[in-house]
Amino acid sequence: MGDVMDDILKIFFEECDELLPELESGLGELSEEESSKETINAIFRAVHSIKGGAASFGLDRLVRFAHVYESALDCLRSGTVEPDPAIIKTFYLAMDVLSDLVAEARNTGDPVEDSRIEENVHKLEAIIGQGGEGQPASGVGETPVPEDFTPVTVDLGGFDFDEPVEEAPARTLTVRFRPHSELYSRGDDARNLLMGLRELLPEDALGSLQVTCDMQDLPPLAELSADEACLGWTVQLPEGAGGTTEDDIHAVFDWVGDVCGLEIIREEAAGAASSDEAEAAGDGAEELPFIAEPEAAVALAEEGAVPAPEAEMAASSRPAAPARSGRKRGEQNASIRVDIERIGMLMDMVGEMVIGQASLESALTRENALHDQELLKRLAVIKTLTRDIQEAVMAIRAQPVRHVFQRMQRVVREASALAGKDVALVLEGEETEVDRTLIENLTDPLTHMLRNAVDHGIENPEARQVAGKPAQGTIRLSARHRSGRILIEILDDGGGINTQRVLQTAIKRGIVPPGASLGENEINELIFAPGFSTAEKVSDLSGRGVGMDVVKQAIQNLGGRVTIKSMPGKGTLFTLSLPLTLAVLDGMLIECRGSIMVVPVSSVVELVTVRTDEDVYTIPDGSHVVSVRGRCIPLIYLGDELTLPAEPAGQAGSHHMGRAGEAGQLIVLVVENEAGARAALVVDGVRDQAQVVIKSIEKNYRQIQGVSAATILGDGSVSLILDVSTLIVSATKRVDTRALEAIAERAA
């Protein structure tokens, strides 16, 4: 029993997942001038359903709150209160509490503080009082049935109880199907349909399934074609036994819906009469008892070895047009729920398949088999298919960011209430789709960034008015795709970053030495430094102990970057750039000191050969820069940077490692991060471009500076995926930007 209830409880929480967004969107529609009756009803029903469900599971705290909320909404429904902004706001806040109480009951959220519930209950009761009910909502569980109601006894004489429900299911489902002639050529098999029907019955019900073969379309032997379906079947099975329903039967025919005529008839058949009727229905037809060896019977039917072809089915058993039932099924199957774990498994397997395909290719290359045109063609097909499958699976996992974005409305609502500010959140590009894993991990960083924007970005209403801005601040949260990544921007119309104050704080906290001279961007970046906080008063938000450094780390863990742009007096723009998926990436395979490493193609700008004696400069601090198309960029000797052991002399590739000033050539890969900063990676060669499966290195080993993850190459070897952004940042830090400018001038 406990298990049953647990399962139902799960269903209830899933319902809550649907009801809460319905409630939210209903409240959103309320804000507009005219509120339709349906909207109000939908809002009411959402809260009512949550209450009702919660009551069934004894979730008392949830029930009690939902009850008051429901009563307040009832005033709205009956028209005793009008949805003015103050009331709508109360309803929003109550929704937040309700949603937190659901999370609490589900053990996915922190317990909701009693004082918060209390406060919201008061507000709701004020609405109920305003509605003229005069008293707060009646107690929970109190029967709203009038005292003087007397239950009405039914007249049992009018009922027929003679036929116990469990012994003889009253209904027989007659399933008639006639596969279209192309069934077999499509790779489907009528046998599977019959077996599927048999499986609908519990084991002890065998014998209650009756199968009749319809051979009226069976052509003379000479015209019989082995791959054309020409038989039809009529199957009678008891409804309800083992829970068989029409839906179950439709499910069996789901795969062949478009090539199989299917008709399901429920027959009135009382008690013992049912079997008689079944026999009558099959009268004149060749009956195949479908009891002990159904497979044999089916095989017999398939071979056309059934005797007496003149035994035709009654005219009524002709297959009906599938149109009606087919359409109905189509509607029901518009979407299905799938356990996310299964999709995760699918994704993992696709990952393994990508590796498998790469390893096949590399094995064939080793065998020198790739000269074989036929083989090459087939390999190309597999490659295309692998990529298509992978994209299809990704599309299944892709979800619009809407869900996360909408949650941010609440974050802003709460944060602005706490900070005493009036802030509107405008959402853009909510339909932008991202891999589910990413979405799950976006909520926390976005929450902190939006709190931060409300807390530190938007000014106080007074300060805003002095600056000539509307009292209400605006934060714009937008998402869009750009070159294989997703860009999320948080733009506030606040005062921008006060660089003076940031610098002072950073000096005070010992993050930078006193007297340091930093550029504007460098100062802005200090916001992300560990242990930094500019909040002058420790507000509730900052008090949560999460700084922007944590946010940055979280985004980096997702393979993303955060950049910041401050427009003094006008606002601040945070840009998150994230990969679309955490599962695979397009990589360029490069060689460096004998190791193959992967550089994400998305960050590669160009691949050039430079002359060490002409293009490479050494700057006073000892580091190197290279001039590429008139632009000086820091040069990174990848092997040195990653402290890879030097190859024994004489190995291929080592002659490339010329140094600045010596005559020679270098192969450099110009890479760029999202902020537009570039660096040139010195590599020994470029091997290939391939799709690689991302394997977390932190999970399996530990974090390595300059390396974001690992992958498995076609030959089975492990290869590192370079974290281009970190490499660029560390190189840029080393190189004094002023020296770069000077060199650029000299080079020009």
Next chain:
Amino acid sequence: MPSASQIRALIVDDQASIRQVLASHMADLGFKGVVQRKDGKEALEYLEANPIHLVISDFNMPGLDGLALLEAVRSNPKTAKLAFIILTGEANAGLVQKAVAAGVNNFLAKPYTVAKLKETLEKVFGPIR
């Protein structure tokens, strides 16, 4: 005097969790093959083709609600006599009055216990074995 297993029951509620809790409680009382439908319209379609002794229906459902279902059931000679119990949790007394006027047999207030369910049913059917 019927045994629970003889009573053919139909549960109507738009919430799957509510339906299943009720079905599971009814199974505990000995009911067999309880049918579930998610709104008034589906329930009427089912009632049209199947003899049913008892309908337990929610009040507030999208589309055809519990009250409209009750009225439709009572106005059809084929189903007019069946037992109709309304599941309430509703704070609105007006609807309850209307249900009484429409000929409801009994109310089952949410939340309820199995004992309460049994009592509610027995007030309609007499002692249930």
